[in-house]
Every structure is written in C-alpha cells, then in structure tokens.
Amino acid sequence: MVENPEAGLFELDDEHEAFRETCHGFVERLVMPERDNAERNGFPSALWRQLGAAGLLGIGHPEEDGGTGGDYLAMAILAEELAKVSGGIAVTILVSSYMAAPHLARFGSPTLREQYLRPVLRGEAVAAIAVTEPSAGSDVAGLVTTGTEVDGGYLINGRKIFITNAGVADVVLVAARTGQPGSAGITMFCVESSAPGIELSLPLAKLGWHASDTREVSFQDCFVPSDRVVGAVDSGFRQIMMAFQGERIALSGMGVGLAQAALDEARVWARDRRAFGVPIGSFQAIGHRLGEMETAVTAARLMTYQAASRLDRDHPDAAKAVAMAKLYSARVANEVADSAVQVFGGYGFMADSPVALHYRDARILRIGGGTDEIQLQILAKTMGL
Amino acid sequence: MDFTISDEHARFADNLRRYFADRHPVSEARRLFDSPEGYERTAWRNLADELGAPGLAVPERHGGSGFGYEELAMVFEAAGECLASLPLLSTCGLATPALVESGDEPAQQKYLPRIAAGELVATLALTQGASGLDEGATEVTAERHGERYELSGEARFVIDGATADLVLVPAMTDAGLSLFAVDAPDETLTATPLVTLDLTRRQADLIFDRTPAALVGPAGGAEKFLLHCLRLAVVLLASEQIGGAGRVLEMSSEYAKVRYQFGRPIGSFQAIKHKCADMLVQVETARSAAYYARKAAADPEELPVAASLAKAYCSDAYFFCAAQNIQVQGGIGFTWDHDAHLYFRRAKSASMLLGTASYHRLSLARQVGM
Numbered sequence: 001m002v003e004n005p006e007a008g009l010f011e012l013d014d015e016h017e018a019f020r021e022t023c024h025g026f027v028e029r030l031v032m033p034e035r036d037n038a039e040r041n042g043f044p045s046a047l048w049r050q051l052g053a054a055g056l057l058g059i060g061h062p063e064e065d066g067g068t069g070g071d072y073l074a075m076a077i078l079a080e081e082l083a084k085v086s087g088g089i090a091v092t093i094l095v096s097s098y099m100a101a102p103h104l105a106r107f108g109s110p111t112l113r114e115q116y117l118r119p120v121l122r123g124e125a126v127a128a129i130a131v132t133e134p135s136a137g138s139d140v141a142g143l144v145t146t147g148t149e150v151d152g153g154y155l156i157n158g159r160k161i162f163i164t165n166a167g168v169a170d171v172v173l174v175a176a177r178t179g180q181p182g183s184a185g186i187t188m189f190c191v192e193s194s195a196p197g198i199e200l201s202l203p204l205a206k207l208g209w210h211a212s213d214t215r216e217v218s219f220q221d222c223f224v225p226s227d228r229v230v231g232a233v234d235s236g237f238r239q240i241m242m243a244f245q246g247e248r249i250a251l252s253g254m255g256v257g258l259a260q261a262a263l264d265e266a267r268v269w270a271r272d273r274r275a276f277g278v279p280i281g282s283f284q285a286i287g288h289r290l291g292e293m294e295t296a297v298t299a300a301r302l303m304t305y306q307a308a309s310r311l312d313r314d315h316p317d318a319a320k321a322v323a324m325a326k327l328y329s330a331r332v333a334n335e336v337a338d339s340a341v342q343v344f345g346g347y348g349f350m351a352d353s354p355v356a357l358h359y360r361d362a363r364i365l366r367i368g369g370g371t372d373e374i375q376l377q378i379l380a381k382t383m384g385l
Numbered sequence: 386m387d388f389t390i391s392d393e394h395a396r397f398a399d400n401l402r403r404y405f406a407d408r409h410p411v412s413e414a415r416r417l418f419d420s421p422e423g424y425e426r427t428a429w430r431n432l433a434d435e436l437g438a439p440g441l442a443v444p445e446r447h448g449g450s451g452f453g454y455e456e457l458a459m460v461f462e463a464a465g466e467c468l469a470s471l472p473l474l475s476t477c478g479l480a481t482p483a484l485v486e487s488g489d490e491p492a493q494q495k496y497l498p499r500i501a502a503g504e505l506v507a508t509l510a511l512t513q514g515a516s517g518l519d520e521g522a523t524e525v526t527a528e529r530h531g532e533r534y535e536l537s538g539e540a541r542f543v544i545d546g547a548t549a550d551l552v553l554v555p556a557m558t559d560a561g562l563s564l565f566a567v568d569a570p571d572e573t574l575t576a577t578p579l580v581t582l583d584l585t586r587r588q589a590d591l592i593f594d595r596t597p598a599a600l601v602g603p604a605g606g607a608e609k610f611l612l613h614c615l616r617l618a619v620v621l622l623a624s625e626q627i628g629g630a631g632r633v634l635e636m637s638s639e640y641a642k643v644r645y646q647f648g649r650p651i652g653s654f655q656a657i658k659h660k661c662a663d664m665l666v667q668v669e670t671a672r673s674a675a676y677y678a679r680k681a682a683a684d685p686e687e688l689p690v691a692a693s694l695a696k697a698y699c700s701d702a703y704f705f706c707a708a709q710n711i712q713v714q715g716g717i718g719f720t721w722d723h724d725a726h727l728y729f730r731r732a733k734s735a736s737m738l739l740g741t742a743s744y745h746r747l748s749l750a751r752q753v754g755m
C-alpha cells in the first residue's frame with residue numbers, strides 16, 4: 001500500500017489539540033465569567049489585552065508583525081471555543097484579528113503593518129471591516145462609496161451599513177470605488193476611526209449578537225492619505241474575495257462552537273430533567289433528537305476542519321470546501337440551537353437561558369459573511385453550472 | 386362540511402384586516418414592549434365596543450353575540466397578521482371556552498358579560514410546556530373549607546398571568562381535577578412576569594399560597610371539558626399562526642420584488658423565488674388545516690383530529706416562513722428595527738404553546754390507535 005501523505009485519522013494532531021486546550025482554558029477562565037455582563041453592556045474592553053497577551057489575536061499572522069504562529073485550522077478552533085460562550089463576544093474578536101486585520105497582513109505596506117497591524121495583534125487596537133452598503137450586500141461589486149483621488153490622497157464619500165466593531169474600532173478597512181463600475185474599480189483603504197468626515201450611527205439593535213457593536217458608518221469628504229491604500233489601487237475586490245476565505249472559516253468555526261454548546265446544554269438537561277417519572281432523555285423523541293444533533297455537529301466540525309486545512313495547504317478545492325463548510329455549519333448551528341430550545345421546553349424560551357442566547361445568535365450565521373444562497377452560488381459555479 | 390367561505394365571512398375578514406391594520410400596526414406592538422402589561426386596556430375595550438370581538442363566542446344570554454369559534458378564529462387570524470398586543474389568547478382563547486364549557490351558570494353570569502364587554506381580562510393558569518395538556522399538568526391543589534376552597538401550588542408560563550383580573554385554575558381536589566376561579570390581584574397569589582423570547586405576548590409564573598378560590602363547574606372530572614376547551618384554544622392559536630405566516634410570506638415576496646442585487650430583483654434568482662414558492666405551499670397547506678379546524682370547532686367528533694392537525698401544520702409552516710423571511714431579507718432582517726424578528730419570535734413561541742407540532746402529531750397517532 002502506498003502511503004498517502006494527506007491521509008489521516010481525521011483527528012486533530014497533538015499540536016492543535018493542545019491549542020484547543022489553551023483556548024478552552026482561556027475562555028473558561030476569562031471569557032465565560034464575562035458573558036452575562038457582555039450580553040447586557042457590550043464587549044468587555046479589558047479582554048483585548050488579555051487575548052493579545054495569550055497570543056490569541058495573532059494566529060496565522062506574520063511573526064515579524066507580532067503574529068503568534070498557527071494556521072487557519074487553529075483559528076477555526078479558537079472561533080469554536082469562543083462561540084461556545086457567546087456569538088457576540090466571538091465575532092467581536094474574530095472581526096478585528098481575522099476578518100479585518102488580514103487585509104493589512106496580506107496586502108498592507110510595512111508602514112501600515114507596523115502602525116496598525118501590530119497593535120491590533122497585541123490587543124492594543126481594534127479593527128473593523130466596512131464593505132457592505134445599503135444597496136450592496138451580497139453584490140460586493142455593486143458598492144457605490146467613492147474614493148476620489150485628490151492631492152496627496154483620496155476623499156471617501158458614502159455610507160456603509162452593518163459594520164461590526166464600528167463603535168469600538170481604532171482602524172477601519174474601507175472598500176470604496178476608485179475606478180470603473182463593477183469588480184475592477186474597488187480599492188481598500190485603511191482609515192483611522194477618528195479621522196474627520198467619519199460619522200457613526202448609534203449601535204443597531206439586533207436579534208442576536210448582543211455583545212457585538214454594529215453600526216452604520218458614513219463618510220463625508222473623509223480624507224485618506226495615499227499611503228493608507230491597502231494593496232494596489234483598483235484591486236480591492238480580489239483582496240476582499242481572498243480575505244473572505246478566512247472570514248468564512250471563522251464563521252464556520254463559530255457555527256460549530258455554538259452548536260456544540262447548545263448540544264452540551266441540551267444533553268445535561270435531558271439527563272437531569274424528569275417527566276412522567278423518568279429522565280426525558282430516555283424518551284426516544286428526545287434521545288434520538290440528541291443523536292441527530294451530535295451527528296450534525298460532528299459533521300459540521302469535520303467539514304470546517306477540512307476546509308481550514310485545505311486553505312492552509314492551498315488545496316485546489318479549498319474555496320469549494322470553505323463554501324460548503326460555511327453553509328453547512330451555519331445551518332447546523334440553527335437546527336441544533338432550535339432543537340436545544342425544544343429539549344428545554346419553556347425554560348429554553350426564557351431570555352436568560354443559555355440556549356435562548358445561542359438560538360438568537362445562530363440566525364446571523366446564515367446571512368453574514370456571504371449568505372447561504374451566495375455559498376450555494378459559489379458551489380454551483382465550482383461545479384461548472 | 387361546507388368549505389366555501391361565505392360572502393358574509395369574506396366581508397367580515399376584510400373588515401377585521403382593515404381594523405387591525407389601522408388600530409394595531411406592528412409599531413403598536415413595539416410601543417408596548419416596555420409597558421409592564423404588554424397591552425392596553427383601552428385597546429381591549431375598543432375591540433369589544435367596535436367589533437364585539439371578545440363576545441363572539443359568548444352566548445347571547447351572557448352578553449355575547451352568540452356567534453361561534455369560526456368567527457372568533459377570524460379575529461385571531463387578523464390579529465396574528467399584525468402581532469396585535471391584546472389579551473386575546475388568554476381571555477378569548479382559554480378563559481372563555483373554559484367558562485362556557487364548565488356549564489357553571491352562576492360563574493358564567495358573573496364573568497362572561499364583563500368579558501364580552503372588554504372589561505375583564507382572564508386567563509387559564511395551566512403550565513405551558515412543550516407537551517400541552519398532559520396528564521397531571523397541574524401542580525396546584527385545592528383544599529376545601531366549607532363552601533370555599535384554597536389553592537396552593539404553582540403554574541408556570543401562564544399567558545397574561547400577571548395582568549389577568551380573573552385567573553381560572555385547574556387544581557387537584559379529593560374529587561379529582563376541578564376548575565377554580567381566583568379574582569386577581571390577591572395577596573396570596575404571587576405573579577412573576579417572565580422575560581421571554583416573544584416580546585408581543587406576556588407570560589408569568591404564578592404561585593398560589595392558600596389562595597381563596599371558587600369552584601367553577603363540577604368538583605372532579607374537569608379533564609373532560611378542559612380538554613375540549615384546550616382544543617378550541619388550539620384552533621384559535623392555529624388561526625393566529627396562519628395570519629402571521631401569511632404576513633411573513635407577503636413581506637418576503639414584496640421585498641423580493643424591490644430589492645436589487647447584481648442588477649436584478651433578488652426575486653428573479655431561483656434561490657429566492659423558490660423559497661417564496663415553498664413558503665406559499667406551506668402557508669396554503671396550513672391554511673387549509675386551520676380553516677378546516679375552524680369549521681370543526683362546532684363538531685365535538687371532528688374537533689380532536691382537526692385541532693391537532695391544524696396546530697401541527699400551522700406551527701411548522703409559521704416557523705418555516707418566519708425563518709425563511711429573515712433569510713430573504715438578508716442582513717436587515719437581523720436588525721431590531723425590522724419586523725422580521727418579531728414574527729420569528731412569535732412563531733417560535735406560538736409553536737411551543739398549547740402543545741408543539743410533535744405533541745400534536747403524537748396525539749393524532751394516539752387517536753388513530755397507535
């Protein structure tokens with residue numbers, strides 16, 4: 001038999017398993033105790049430096065910029081462990097380091113990396129990414145915020161919506177149109193949130209992700225010096241699509257973590273809650289439902305890890321694997337959270353119940369970072385359709 | 386059974402829809418989020434004055450109009466369409482049938498005219514769990530002291546439990562399950578309002594601590610009429626669900642036509658078009674079940690099957706459509722200011738009230754001898 005170097009037991013290697021332990025320990029010690037507070041009052045800012053000191057903000061980023069080693073698989077594991085606590089807390093962290101910062105890491109000049117990336121990876125600054133607009137969501141190439149060239153830089157004008165971390169960010173990665181309509185005329189800019197000409201709305205209240213700050217961001221003649229262009233002028237669309245891969249791994253990991261947490265709660269409840277004189281888990285309607293949940297979570301996790309590993313290795317099918325994992329784990333998160341509420345009965349419906357939290361947080365996973373339909377569209381394309 | 390909708394009913398439905406759209410737009414439900422009661426007494430009284438809605442299923446001799454559950458169900462449908470914040474399910478869905486079916490003339494005389502006039506909010510204190518009215522659903526016991534009774538125990542997740550003037554309580558006595566009336570507030574009755582996912586309908590935990598109560602109907606044997614009255618409530622709730630499901634379908638198809646991405650309305654993509662079509666199939670199937678159940682409300686033979694059928698279909702359809710609607714709306718559907726999540730929450734809570742879809746499927750299986 002020929003040894004296939006890619007074959008494995010479909011288990012994490014020791015290094016990633018140890019990393020999970022690290023994440024889990026950190027989360028239990030420093031994040032879980034903050035959950036209730038964060039859900040009510042927003043993300044606890046003291047957490048940033050603790051995350052930075054633990055190396056959890058620099059995974060996969062270049063070491064010369066303060067990165068802490070590791071790969072997409074490790075980042076997926078971090079996302080999973082964070083989302084077990086709260087989707088809102090998880091996304092706040094993941095957006096800064098793994099959805100916004102990668103633009104700087106991959107395409108930013110040495111000066112930009114020194115000035116903005118390094119502090120973000122240390123937890124001394126927070127980043128946001130502003131692509132979506134009122135009229136351009138799924139259709140990124142349709143964005144109409146303009147970046148008009150002027151002496152020494154660009155003037156940004158337009159309106160961005162649903163921007164995670166907008167109210168807490170020090171730096172915002174902004175997509176604006178510098179050239180022709182369509183995908184070929186978009187440029188990424190690195191904008192300080194205190195720059196004149198930026199205006200933030202009040203936080204948007206949401207169905208879930210209560211610990212996360214989401215706002216509209218408007219730009220009115222906001223001047224950005226030329227050296228704050230990230231990557232090449234007019235190549236922003238390609239950069240966004242590349243960064244989407246990591247973003248989707250993070251969201252996929254979040255789906256797995258959320259589902260696992262809901263499942264864990266439901267399992268304990270099914271064991272301890274009694275009706276008709278027996279634990280409810282001994283009824284097939286409940287026991288089998290938990291079996292379905294366990295199966296779905298495991299499948300979603302395997303797909304997420306495979307997609308992350310393929311991305312780490314530049315596998316030819318990486319983009320396909322990422323789309324499938326994002327699609328599937330978002331769906332699983334919703335189904336499993338729904339089942340968990342059902343297993344809890346009326347108690348699961350109470351606003352303060354942990355399964356209600358996961359239920360609220362699950363819904364966005366099928367919309368943010370590219371909707372289900374957009375993932376399916378990517379898949380159909382990779383299938384030659 | 387005649388399944389056609391009479392002209393008279395069609396006109397009534399039109400009037401109802403107009404009334405609710407005018408008086409109870411979703412913005413009203415939002416305005417009442419922060420109010421302690423969750424609804425307004427004046428609005429409730431207006432509904433009685435202007436539409437006679439609370440008295441539709443109340444016999445004429447008790448001040449009602451003596452119509453039936455079919456007409457009342459039409460009110461529930463229109464109310465469900467706009468998430469009207471009113472004590473409809475508690476007062477008209479649960480308490481009224483319980484009083485009517487109890488056969489207790491004096492109790493009816495005492496309460497029904499005030500219910501019909503929109504002066505009294507009433508509820509049935511039955512623990513609302515995922516399993517509906519199951520054997521031993523009450524944890525309240527009644528102790529007899531001469532002609533009076535005292536209730537002790539707890540009922541959880543009671544609809545409008547913290548605001549009802551009349552709390553009807555199923556409780557165990559030496560003679561078996563019996564129904565009692567408690568006039569609220571009462572210092573021996575502790576009501577704890579609950580914060581639940583559904584912001585448009587309130588629930589509360591009630592603790593009775595030797596609470597004075599009057600027997601309603603016979604001592605013992607209340608299961609029989611309570612079960613019937615819960616089935617009527619299920620029919621009404623299913624109507625409310627179909628109202629909501631129809632509305633979210635409308636929201637989706639309207640948005641699909643006006644939202645442009647990639648240079649075309651999103652409704653031109655099959656992913657969205659087919660979603661709307663799937664929703665339509667679900668809504669129409671569920672609507673058939675709900676309308677059948679409305680008619681069957683007057684027929685005790687057909688009601689048990691019809692009620693469970695309607696609740697099973699309408700719960701699934703409403704939840705499916707409410708979830709799909711968020712998907713069709715995209716990011717905006719996840720925000721607080723958009724109404725999609727309010728329907729989503731209501732769909733979830735309604736699916737859990739008075740027995741989940743699985744509970745009603747099980748009940749159907751039992752009824753056919755499985």
Ligand SMILES: Cc1cc2nc3c(=O)[nH]c(=O)nc-3n(C[C@H](O)[C@H](O)[C@H](O)COP(=O)(O)OP(=O)(O)OC[C@H]3O[C@@H](n4cnc5c(N)ncnc54)[C@H](O)[C@@H]3O)c2cc1C
Pocket residue numbers: 095129130131132134136137138139161162163164165206209214364367368369370371372373374377644646647651654655656657712713714715716717719720
């Ligand atoms: C809480 C939250 C946080 C967010 N954070 C950020 C952020 O930090 N930065 C950022 O830039 N954006 C962010 N977003 C925006 C998010 O990425 C968009 O909401 C998402 O891409 C969908 O866009 P849309 O909301 O405009 O929906 P639309 O694009 O209008 O879609 C509406 C519906 O049409 C469907 N549809 C669209 N096109 C097609 C097609 N071609 N084929 C089939 N179906 C289609 C969609 O799948 C969806 O069901 C956030 C959104 C939310 C709600």
